[in-house]
Amino acid sequence: MKIGELAKRTGMAASAIRFYEARGLLKVASRQANGYRDYPEDAVAILAIISDAQQAGFTLDEIKQLLPADVSSWQHDELIGILRRKVADIEVLQTRLAQNKAHIQHLIQLIESKPEDMDCQLNASRVMATLGLHLEP
Template identity: 80%
Template structure:
């Protein structure tokens, strides 16, 4: 199939398909007599896997290591190990994000607890002191 049809079936731009091909993620397409690329039917599946893997947070290098030369010959143990490692990475990121969120929420609460009669400069010093920041000059 021509690159336009492949782009239509996968929802990817032709330039992205050529990019994945140049990076070795997609087999180099054969060329027709007129120079047009001719992709095999399994290119749709490979590009779908690449897109899904990127959405899941895999880098192109990680995807390249996991993609088999033949789509029907996945290396089961390596794939499961990589997927479990990505889940662990996501869980670590979630924990960091939860800590960041809690820190920001406590900062918001500290800022919003400003007494009515306190001006902004004094409140800023109070907030900074509450965060353990001193303004020693």
């Protein structure tokens, strides 16, 4: 199939398809006599895998390691190992994000607990002091 049809079927721009091909994620398409790329039917599935993997947080280099030379020859144990490592990476990120969220929520609480008669500059000093920081006068 030509790149226009592949783009339509996948919802990807032709430039993105060419980019994935140039990066080695998608097999280089054969060329027709007129020079047009001719993609095999499995290119639709490969591009869907690439898109899904990117949305799951895989880098292009990780995706390249994931994709076998031939879709029918996926190495089960290797694939499971890569996917488990990504789950572990996501869990570490979730922990870090939860800590960041808690820190920001604490900061919001500190700022919002400003006494009504306190001006913003004094409140900023109070918040910074609570955090163990000091503002320069």
